[in-house]
Amino acid sequence: MKNYYKLDEWRIVEEGFQPEYHEAAESIFSLGNGKMGQRAMFEEKYSGKSLQGSYVAGVYYPDKTRVGWWKNGYPEYFAKVLNSVNWIGMDIRIDSESMDLFVNRPKQFVRVLDMKSGLLQRSFSYVSSTGKSLDVQVERFISREDDEIACIRYELKANEDMQIDWNTFVDAHVKNKDSNYDELFWSRISEQSGPDFGLVRAQTTKLNFEVCAAFHASLTCIDSAIEQVYTHSDWRADSSCSFKLAKGETAVLIKTVAVVSSLNYAKNELEAAAIRQLNLARQKGYDELKAKHVASWADVWKYADIAIEGDTAAQQGIRFNIFQLNQTYTGRDPRLNIGPKGFTGEKYGGSTYWDTEAYCIPFYLGTSDPAIARQLLVYRYKQLDKAIENAAKLGFTKGAALYPMVTMNGEECHNEWEITFEEIHRNGAIAFAIFQYALYTGDKSYLSEGGAEVLLGISRFWSQRVHWSERKKQFVMHGVTGPNEYENNVNNNWYTNYIAMWCLKYTAEVIGELKADKPDYYSAFAAKTNFQESELADWKQRWENMFYPSDEELGIFLQQEGYLDKEQRMATDLDPAERPINQHWSWDRILRSCFIKQADVLQGLFLFEDHFDKETLRRNFDFYEPRTVHESSLSPCIHVVQAAKLGYEQKAYELYLRTSRLDLDDYNKEVHEGLHITSMAGTWMAVVMGFGGLRIEKDLLSFAPMVPSKWKGFSFRVHYRGANILVRATEQGVSLSLEDKPQLRCKVYGKEVTLHQSQVFTTALQHA
């Protein structure tokens, strides 16, 4: 699908309608506001292939686990992202025939996602089967400001006389594509129709979440309103009107929808809340709602935008990623998290993966108020009890916590033993995010507001998860899956061993500081968690005697013990017809090959770059990257950052292209299932940390920009401890402008400088 969408700096543009790409486009043009989201299905009837998707954040379905062979410790359910009330629906009959773009293909079809303003627009000419022609313009948004409100403006212009029957509805009888046992996940509660609204309310058949959607439709034809008749029936509420539209006349329907859920209202108040929210929105009116929505997006872009000069494809790609991330998560609700597909599809279920900590938190820290990233930390703290229960199920004791691989409410959902029980490095990422938040913001308050408890649970887990090898006379960690999921059940994965020991050290340090600085908190903490000082000694024994596989001859860390026993091949040796190998090779063959799905040793060198010298990074990068097939969307970005640091400009740029337009160009041929939301944060890292060289070195923000030769330049803002720094790099030089703070010391190309709000700092561009 490369080049399917027109290149444009701020907009995604589809010109001409191609049904075979419609499901993919539904994903690409998705809208969301952190509280609800919507795939870009057409409002009107569409009989072609479409993946229905209207999502309400936090409303999920615990679908009974499907498993080939049960293993002790597997979860009972997999939390499914839940397709909820269809609130966009309408049926427009032209001389009694439903408009259907699959039956009568539109002409001059243009679909535009305006990322600057968060608006989805569509225009086309349509000729019915009976030959009646009309022009259509549609605009839709889900308000960022009024976050339970969505609006559609649907305009018809007749090119000849016609009879229009326009039915507008909300419908709660929706199915999930992703259902283990093909069940309906919803049950009816009620429907209403009033003089000026229709409403449906439904409940999930498990967990009893309730969602209620109320709508109002107003139709204006040549300045006069056409009366709507509201009715309701099982599962749905409708409004209808019929009128004659004469040649040249225009009819405009405004559909205003309020979607509320039992997450935020008492169930018995849900219908009233929906009607109240709807009425408030109607008072504001479409134009005001839209203006506030657009203004809210302007606030986002002010800090989050990255401008790329001289490369429209790259510019569009990065903005698309930033846009989608901000559609998915706003940090307003600590019960929510960032699903790998956000509000764009059902696949992968769950909402929370280690992606959040490893990829998304740096993005939100860098582009927005730290409170947003902090909510993501709080989310994990609220689920600490469940993580302790989860570890206990696996046989761990004394408050050891293992966070789940996939979760909605803190309970594990994933059921492949090699992932669920073994891909435990996720625990490390969660601890690292706590460290990173404190480092980035300078705010250590979270440590005594939950952070230390999380760290303790995680460290207790690692402490029990390693064991003493009598043969090695060292501690070892067996039976893990590292970030590279193309290896399972390996012993002594370097990354996992390293981050585990780092967790022990960091937790000991945090506890030590709390004891010294906040003795009252420390006492309460120790009492609550039954923490014993002797635990620190146990941890120290482990981190001082841990086994780390490495190879002297090559001067590299080993992904796991025995990795060099594998047949060594390079990704470039692969027949392109065999790629991606995960679609062409049996699992057996993948596991036995040396090919790496995503950064593993290099993930460790990414997180702990400052623990190692540049030549160590280089040796490992030179060894591992050529063996890496980058078949995880989380892979290329890490390598971009490292390639940039090592001065491998071409490699950095090549990998950057894979990440920034992954979905727009549908590299993996799976966009129809939804977007890769969490990996989009990696793209941001690729630019800001890779090409911008952003690091924090001993509390100093540090930059070392390089400009890929295909670009004229680029600029980004980064939020850091109350300041915003606008960085612009071109071949002509690098400039840094400090905002929101009088002055800030930082490093540029390794040299300490002081930025002043009053003056732009400039320096020459250096080449690595």
Add this chain to the structure above:
Amino acid sequence: MKNYYKLDEWRIVEEGFQPEYHEAAESIFSLGNGKMGQRAMFEEKYSGKSLQGSYVAGVYYPDKTRVGWWKNGYPEYFAKVLNSVNWIGMDIRIDSESMDLFVNRPKQFVRVLDMKSGLLQRSFSYVSSTGKSLDVQVERFISREDDEIACIRYELKANEDMQIDWNTFVDAHVKNKDSNYDELFWSRISEQSGPDFGLVRAQTTKLNFEVCAAFHASLTCIDSAIEQVYTHSDWRADSSCSFKLAKGETAVLIKTVAVVSSLNYAKNELEAAAIRQLNLARQKGYDELKAKHVASWADVWKYADIAIEGDTAAQQGIRFNIFQLNQTYTGRDPRLNIGPKGFTGEKYGGSTYWDTEAYCIPFYLGTSDPAIARQLLVYRYKQLDKAIENAAKLGFTKGAALYPMVTMNGEECHNEWEITFEEIHRNGAIAFAIFQYALYTGDKSYLSEGGAEVLLGISRFWSQRVHWSERKKQFVMHGVTGPNEYENNVNNNWYTNYIAMWCLKYTAEVIGELKADKPDYYSAFAAKTNFQESELADWKQRWENMFYPSDEELGIFLQQEGYLDKEQRMATDLDPAERPINQHWSWDRILRSCFIKQADVLQGLFLFEDHFDKETLRRNFDFYEPRTVHESSLSPCIHVVQAAKLGYEQKAYELYLRTSRLDLDDYNKEVHEGLHITSMAGTWMAVVMGFGGLRIEKDLLSFAPMVPSKWKGFSFRVHYRGANILVRATEQGVSLSLEDKPQLRCKVYGKEVTLHQSQVFTTALQHA
């Protein structure tokens, strides 16, 4: 359930009815004749818990695979053992109330499985809710001789006057308990009722197997026949009669059933065939059918029996195992194999596991005509094409064959990657069975009638499955699961490496012999398989340079690389409350522990005992057995054989008890799901190879009996190259009697002797 059944040398006896054990008893009292089988559900209505099970050999259902996360290479379906037409059914109304032993518990209930004659008998007194009392006697058999015929004799004796309405039926509307998507696996074809028979015919909804069951019921009351009225309705056919039974009178119903399937008849002849078989059986009559059935069992026992003196529990146990094995497989049909649950339950599906080659073939070789074991080899030859397809799916080329882990028709059914793709040692067992058959029978004809092709496919697989390690400068094999399924995805499992290289060597030897001895066959073979002499050189390179993990210090082979890095604990260290660990520990914990499910290194030393000296066996046994939890039913028997050889009498006897009465005493609390049929062959090995010391050493049968101190003695017959040798060992001495051959050289306690048909050879019992 220990001691639930009464100890008896030839019979399994249940005295008193306990509904909580009924499903377990249904398994224990199962009947089968190799072509059909039947759990011991009651004929009459029973409203308590019951696992319905009427099975027709070879009729299965390819149930759509259920899997958590799909991996490339997984099969589309799992072949389910199919519950088929219920042919035992009847409904006996006493003064209008159905007799139901769950509602009105019987008195003097006795259920007997007479293993000598293959008859299932039941007697009890019953009092209806209205207080009517009667005595009941039931006898059932599935004819070994007329193998599409089953009979039930059901006798009622009234203790007061009563009205009886007796409905007898066949019913095709049956469900599987084991169904992935809770579907009905059958569809109706037709029903018939004639003047003297009822019939149903149904078809599986996939694969379209058809089964047809016809029955006749004759009821005699005080010597006069009561007329039956035959009717039919959807799915079923019935016969009914009503009569008055006066106090003291007896009514006897004989139900004769013919069950035929589309495996053996054209579909359009199926109904006629069922009626024909039924009529033939009726001509013979119950008594003649029964006499022939009993005679057929006598033939089995003549060669297969093991007599144990002075230990009734052990005697009953071993006969139960021999009985069930002979109920399951007769060798009459090369399309059939030996399911792990035989005809006693649905669990595990499929029909063919490596159990067949590793455990069952030695049993059939030792106890019956070699033609029976040979059928099991032919079965694999017929599926060679599928094994080649299976390997190709995984990326292997050039005619490499990987036999499936679980199969019905040669296609893989199992879908856990760590088993399906990795537990590849099954290929070794299949090759070993070919070797063993030739060794045991002296008949090498099978090698040129399919055997060599199978060996070639298997060796081509191994040759590709290993790879050269540049680091080790040896060939290695990565990513396997050995027989010990408590380790997954390990590198260099000693057992797998060893048997793989043995396969290469043996195949090379066989091909060399065929080239020398049967040049015509060799040419045809090489042409058909595209065999190149250069392959032999590749193989040799591998077997001469293979890596075998071992530990110098301990003088043992290592189960896999890194095994000694594990925390070393003994099974006796485990809290009994945690056992079996597979029911109490998470999979994660099991995998990381050193505990061994079943013989792994020791399985290799079992198969290749003659490659190693006794002290090597001892060191490995002493190391591994204490780490073995024996949580596979296939485990204890191997250890019995080795413990006996090493003179560990107590260990041998202790493990023997676990194996011989595994199901009778329900050690694993799962007998209600069916019996452990294939492991029963291991019990036979435990006695004959363990206590009898049977081996074949350079074409000589060899014995070294020992008598466990709890026994007075034991005797068994073994079939060997046309001769039968009756071996009896007691504290007083060992005797060997040769039958069916004038003389035979063999070894007793390592000394060569010549047996003569005319005289019994005796020698003193030696202690190890």
